[in-house]
Amino acid sequence: MYVKGSIEAYLKDLASKKPAPGGGSAAALQAATGAALMSMVANYTAGNPKCKDGDDKAVKILKKSEESRERLQSLIDADIEAYGKLSKIMKETKDAARLDAAFKNALKPPYDVCLISAECLRLCNELAECGNKNLVTDTAIAAISLEGAFFAAKYNVYINMKYIKDMDFIGKIHAVLQPLEEELPKLKEDILEKCEEVIK
Secondary structure (H helix, E strand, C coil), X not given: CCCCCCHHHHHHHHHCCCCCCCHHHHHHHHHHHXXXXXXXXXXXXXXXXXXXXXXXXXXXXXXXXXXXXXXHHXXXXXXXXXXXXXXXXXHHCCCHHHHHHHHHHHHHHHHHHHHHHHHHHHHHHHHHHHCCHHHHHHHHHHHHHHHHHHHHHHHHHHHHHCCCCCHXXXXXXXXXXXXHHHHHHHHHHHHHHHHHHHHC
């Protein structure tokens, strides 16, 4: 859909009077950008004779950040598709079970963005310690992007949960996301402090 197209076309549609792409897809793009920046830093660290101490860590981070980037890229379109299915079902039926299933399906892409963003931010903390210091601003921007993507996607998770009647399901989602809401801002600040120490 959009992933293999141009950024210009995506942003034009994002800005237009269309229901999708919207915020959930944009959050996935933001997270994918953060993961890509991590890969860039790791690429400039691995195999660099000036970064021997961080070489092994950078190789492992690169593998994980690239896996995350690919997953996040797929979620850019997956969010749009899930929204389209939800809109169709909402027009077709008022059956509670079908609607619950549709809202759960629409919730999944942004929920996955939240989880992957959290994983990447933890890796970004390692990268701030071992990564090529010449790219310290890229590490900082990756951290800012990933934290922002988490909270952006969280809003789309919560708006879908508002219409879900399955309270056990809602409880499980809250149990995962609420600790992350506390952890990630602190983690981002820790990363930025490490980056600022290099800049000073």
